[in-house]
Amino acid sequence: MSDVFADLVGQDEAVVELRRAAAAAAAVLRAGAAALVAAGPVSGDEPASTPDRVDPSTGMTHAWIFTGPPGSGRSVAARAFAAALQCVHGTGCGECPGCHTTMGGTHADVRMVVPEGLSIGVGEMRALVLRAASTPSGGRWQVVVIEDADRLTEAAGNALLKAIEEPPPRTVFLLCAPSTHPDDISVTIRSRCRVVPLRQPPATAVAEVLVRRDGIAPDVAQWAAAAAQGHVGRARRLARDPEARKRREAVLAVPRRLTGVGAAFDAASALIEAAEAEAEASVTESDTTERAALETALGAGGTGRGAAGAMRGAAGQLKELEKRQKSRATRAQRDALDRALVDLAGFYRDALTMALRAPVAPVHTDTAALAGAGAQKWDAEGSLRRLEAVLACRAAIEANVKPRIAVEAMMLALWKG
Helix, strand or coil, X not given: CCXXXXXXXXXXXXXXXHHHHHHHHHHHHHXXXXXXXXXXXCCXXXXXXXXXXXXXXXXXXXEEEEECCCCCCHHHHHHHHHHHHHCCCCCCCCCCHHHHHHHHCCCCCEEEEXXXXXXXXXXXXXXXXXXXXXXXXXXXXXXXXXXXXXXXXXXXXXXXXXXXXXXCCCEEXXXXXXXCCCCXXXXXXXXXXXXXXXXXXXXXXXXXXXXXXXXXXXXXXXHHHHHCCCCHHHHHHHHHCHHHHHHHHHHHCHHXXXXXXXXXXXHHHHHHHHHHHHHHHHHHHHHHHHHHHHHHHCCCCCCCHHHHHHHHHCHHHHHXXXXXXXXXXXXXXXXXXXXXXXXXXXXXXXXXXXXXXXXXXXXCHXXXXXXXXXXXXXHHHXXXXXXXXXXXXXXXXXXXXXXXXXXXXXXXXXXXX
């Protein structure tokens, strides 16, 4: 296994900062251990000392926010930093048990919060904060990684804020959010965290990772990296999944289909239905497994009055599971739809750059001819209006407008120009 920061693509400045902080955190632990040795044996009724809270001036602090556009590697950076904090060498070597278990998601002192639904609720956050206040079982740090911290509800954000304001001495909070704008993260939480800004990695760096780590052919990797617009996960999906490539081709065929009002509504329905089908395929297996595991735990398949009574009393838990699964399916559908909208935005971006004769490479090389024809037909202003319509649709869905309504409005705007 290589260094834990190896997969953080195109983020050299951030890696330097995180390495320095991990080294400072290791120094704090060494200083605490040296103080314990100097103090001598501790009596049975005297609490053992622990390292003081980390000093931000050393390069380490107790709360961090990783920001950047989709695909920049926010969660990758947070997980790698968590591994470096648990590394016995304090470097993120990638070889020690602390690095292995953290990167594998099994470290007892690293908790990953990945929202399955549209938001992270206050109940989940309170339980997490309570557990994070315990002493690290491995003797280093309790690390809490919150992916998509912009999905915290107001009450959940307040619960997290209290923990960040009065942090336990051995707990580190790592938050991932698109930006530090108040719409993404509260001002009070932002003011108590160190921000690590990440940038969209260049396509060449993404292609290099696909070749080195995933064994993808260089020409395919270069095409996928450009088509994914620097998003590492999306580039890997395009390079390895034929179904993903088919869905992308269907999305990029939309501009040709917009010949009238009826065609616009048909295109909207096709896009929504494709997103729903993709989301259902991605969650069906996990939903079935979860339900079977819960029913087994509650006594399904047992015999006798006791087992039957247990299952009757389990209706509430099964209903709660169904509620969580429905929320997760909604999130998966919106994520699938957003991927389609990003591809469509790339097409109109290509048309705009061609209309302006800008000296930049197209995002979608395989539809460059179609984008060029669109550029001649719409000119720069028309291409820009269409691009803005796609971006407005993404913003509307993020603001909880019904996806079908937002997509139908977008398709009509694309047809009208």
